[in-house]
Amino acid sequence: MNPKRWLALILIVAVVAWVGYDSMQGNRDEELMRDLTKAQQQRQVGESVGPSLPEPPRGMVVNEIPGNIWFVGKYEDGGGIEIPFRPGLFPEKSADVNPQHQNPGFVGPQECQECHRDKYDSFLDTAHFKTSRPVNETTIDGNFEPGSNTFQTSDRNMSFEMLHRGDDFLQRVHFFDWSFDVPMEIIMGSSKMAQTYLYWHEDGLYQDNVTHITDGNQWINSPGYIDGDAAYARPIPQRCLDCHMTYFDFRGKKNRYTPGSLIMGVTCERCHGPAEQHVGFHRDNKDALEAVGITNPADLERQIQMDICGQCHGGSRGLKGDALSFRPGDRLDDHYLPPDDELEVKNSVHTSNQINRLSQSACFLQSQMTCSDCHDPHHNERGNGRLFSSRCMTCHENESDCGFFPQQGVDFAGNCVDCHMPRRPTERLRLESIEGDVFPPLRDHHIRVDEMATQRFMSGLKSKD
Ligand code: HEC
Ligand code: HEC
Ligand code: HEC
Numbered sequence: 443m444n445p446k447r448w449l450a451l452i453l454i455v456a457v458v459a460w461v462g463y464d465s466m467q468g469n470r471d472e473e474l475m476r477d478l479t480k481a482q483q484q485r486q487v488g489e490s491v492g493p494s495l496p497e498p499p500r501g502m503v504v505n506e507i508p509g510n511i512w513f514v515g516k517y518e519d520g521g522g523i524e525i526p527f528r529p530g531l532f533p534e535k536s537a538d539v540n541p542q543h544q545n546p547g548f549v550g551p552q553e554c555q556e557c558h559r560d561k562y563d564s565f566l567d568t569a570h571f572k573t574s575r576p577v578n579e580t581t582i583d584g585n586f587e588p589g590s591n592t593f594q595t596s597d598r599n600m601s602f603e604m605l606h607r608g609d610d611f612l613q614r615v616h617f618f619d620w621s622f623d624v625p626m627e628i629i630m631g632s633s634k635m636a637q638t639y640l641y642w643h644e645d646g647l648y649q650d651n652v653t654h655i656t657d658g659n660q661w662i663n664s665p666g667y668i669d670g671d672a673a674y675a676r677p678i679p680q681r682c683l684d685c686h687m688t689y690f691d692f693r694g695k696k697n698r699y700t701p702g703s704l705i706m707g708v709t710c711e712r713c714h715g716p717a718e719q720h721v722g723f724h725r726d727n728k729d730a731l732e733a734v735g736i737t738n739p740a741d742l743e744r745q746i747q748m749d750i751c752g753q754c755h756g757g758s759r760g761l762k763g764d765a766l767s768f769r770p771g772d773r774l775d776d777h778y779l780p781p782d783d784e785l786e787v788k789n790s791v792h793t794s795n796q797i798n799r800l801s802q803s804a805c806f807l808q809s810q811m812t813c814s815d816c817h818d819p820h821h822n823e824r825g826n827g828r829l830f831s832s833r834c835m836t837c838h839e840n841e842s843d844c845g846f847f848p849q850q851g852v853d854f855a856g857n858c859v860d861c862h863m864p865r866r867p868t869e870r871l872r873l874e875s876i877e878g879d880v881f882p883p884l885r886d887h888h889i890r891v892d893e894m895a896t897q898r899f900m901s902g903l904k905s906k907d
């Protein structure tokens with residue numbers, strides 16, 4: 443077997459073992475008893491739902507790693523499976539778990555509808571709103587029709603089949619002559635680039651192995667996954683939800699959450715603060731015209747305003763303490779560690795650091811510019827080059843401010859951003875597929891004269907003629 447794959451497998455097992463070790467606090471015996479009871483309950487549930495899946499056939503290596511992770515492999519071939527549930531079972535979400543923390547007042551966007559109708563309605567169409575949501579027929583992308591619902595890895599004995607059964611969406615893993623199912627329950631990603639899927643096992647959240655990429659409507663391996671493996675034991679850490687959800691109750695351990703507590707999407711309250719008091723006050727005081735108990739970012743000084751966006755658009759910054767402790771008006775540095783070294787964050791976080799890039803621009807340094815000069819977070823304005831260019835011209839007045847103006851055949855007013863803020867592939871969001879790695883391009887927020895982008899733009903014009 444190829445040594446690279448061995449190394450990869452060992453790495454995975456090591457990571458999984460570490461995660462397992464990490465979640466091994468508390469009374470071991472108590473946990474063991476709990477797991478045994480749960481496993482028994484699950485077996486019953488599995489049987490009542492449908493025909494139970496076969497146990498892994500003989501000839502496979504099945505190892506249990508501490509922390510309830512199972513590894514199934516055929517060593518001579520190299521492909522492997524990691525799952526956080528016993529082979530032969532179906533993962534099952536805990537029901538009726540009590541939250542461990544008091545919700546500090548997050549109520550969810552639907553509570554804003556009655557008084558901020560326009561903002562609410564337009565907000566539903568934004569990437570922020572859609573960035574995490576429950577899986578259902580209208581939200582999930584990808585093809586579930588037999589014939590187009592499969593994903594074959596480079597290992598011919600490992601493939602995936604995406605299934606739609608009643609209300610359920612499943613990934614069926616085929617490994618030699620064994621197969622098993624894992625549900626897709628939560629979508630992460632607005633579909634702008636991709637959707638990846640999470641599922642519950644007990645109160646743990648895990649990522650599914652197969653992701654859907656919007657470009658080309660393809661099923662591929664989730665970012666950072668090794669082609670030829672089926673990795674279903676990758677835990678979803680707090681920081682991941684901190685950037686992609688509004689609220690969740692975390693249960694101490696790495697990927698443990700209270701299932702009923704999630705407020706999905708990046709919604710109003712991540713930029714305006716928990717609104718329970720605001721909503722309560724204005725429901726009781728219908729005539730009050732002055733807002734109470736809510737933050738308007740426009741009232742904050744520039745850096746503090748940008749720090750709101752910096753929770754999620756400031757590159758890879760670890761949490762200093764608990765997730766969700768930041769409130770609009772706070773300083774980012776009080777809640778998040780400094781950005782990591784670029785190499786280290788490859789694949790761990792995939793957003794470019796817009797704060798950092800923008801802050802190097804002459805526009806930013808010589809004005810009071812904030813993110814809101816170009817972005818209205820209440821509307822989906824994606825792809826509207828003319829609108830974004832019109833925002834440049836709130837400061838630059840008109841196209842003749844451009845030192846390159848005029849050029850034959852160039853519509854300057856519609857294209858400021860293509861020459862001065864070009865899209866570039868980013869190493870941060872690496873998706874692996876058999877055809878090779880995919881790097882979705884992002885806008886460079888360092889606004890400047892960019893000869894390469896200009897050349898590309900001009901030759902693009904020529905090739906259109
Ligand atoms: C019962 C009515 C009501 C509800 C519900 C409500 N608001 Fe408001 N909100 C108001 C009023 C009244 C104002 C003050 C007038 C204005 O700015 O529109 C206001 C103002 C605001 C402002 C501007 C604050 C400022 O200082 O300029 C924000 C931000 C805001 N609301 C956010 C929210 C969010 C987020 C929600 C939902 C979680 C929400 N509101 C729910 C009534 C309401
Ligand atoms: C990604 C961050 C973000 C999200 C999400 C967001 N807002 Fe805002 N909101 C802002 C910023 C920034 C401003 C100030 C804009 C400016 O500079 O004028 C603002 C301003 C407002 C205002 C007062 C100014 C105005 O235009 O009336 C209200 C009311 C408001 N938002 C309500 C909402 C509601 C309701 C939602 C959810 C449906 C929401 N916002 C979601 C960032 C956000
Ligand atoms: C709690 C995390 C969080 C905060 C706070 C946040 N964002 Fe985002 N933002 C995201 C995520 C996650 C995405 C990617 C959504 C997707 O495509 O799934 C995103 C996407 C965007 C996009 C791309 C939208 C599109 O349709 O292409 C813009 C622009 C943006 N954010 C601007 C802002 C601005 C400006 C602020 C501050 C006012 C802000 N964000 C605050 C998490 C956040």
Ligand code: HEC
Nearest residue numbers: 630631632633634635636637638681682685754757793794
């Ligand atoms: C530091 C904040 C941050 C963390 C942590 C983070 N993301 Fe993201 N994610 C973003 C932002 C921002 C984008 C949009 C890319 C951009 O515009 O820069 C994004 C994009 C995505 C997309 C593509 C969405 C689309 O269609 O545009 C997926 C899928 C995704 N993230 C999943 C995850 C998962 C799963 C985790 C945790 C394992 C995670 N992210 C951790 C901020 C974050």
Ligand code: HEC
Nearest residue numbers: 804805808809810811815833834837858859862889890891
């Ligand atoms: C908030 C005001 C503001 C906005 C909005 C703005 N700029 Fe600027 N920009 C400035 C200022 C101030 C300067 C520095 C003085 C100058 O060169 O005019 C500048 C400088 C520049 C420069 C010269 C950079 C250099 O390194 O010499 C370019 C190019 C530029 N802006 C392009 C843009 C583009 C493209 C947009 C829209 C995507 C934009 N600007 C939006 C204020 C702004």
Ligand code: HEC
Nearest residue numbers: 751755796797800812813815816824825826830859884885
């Ligand atoms: C001078 C204008 C301008 C400013 C200021 C600005 N952006 Fe953008 N941003 C853009 C343009 C243009 C795009 C591309 C929009 C499109 O094509 O849909 C963009 C795209 C994005 C995206 C989507 C990812 C991508 O690359 O396509 C995110 C996230 C984002 N901006 C975040 C921010 C944040 C956070 C700030 C403040 C730190 C900010 N932006 C400030 C102009 C700006």
Ligand code: HEC
Nearest residue numbers: 831834838841843844845846854855857858861891896899
């Ligand atoms: C086809 C590419 C292209 C487009 C479109 C374009 N620019 Fe430029 N811009 C350039 C180049 C190249 C320069 C450098 C010109 C020089 O000084 O040699 C430049 C220079 C600038 C400067 C610096 C001015 C100076 O001479 O120092 C500003 C400001 C600017 N552009 C703003 C804009 C704005 C605003 C728009 C949209 C209305 C825009 N540009 C559209 C390519 C472009």
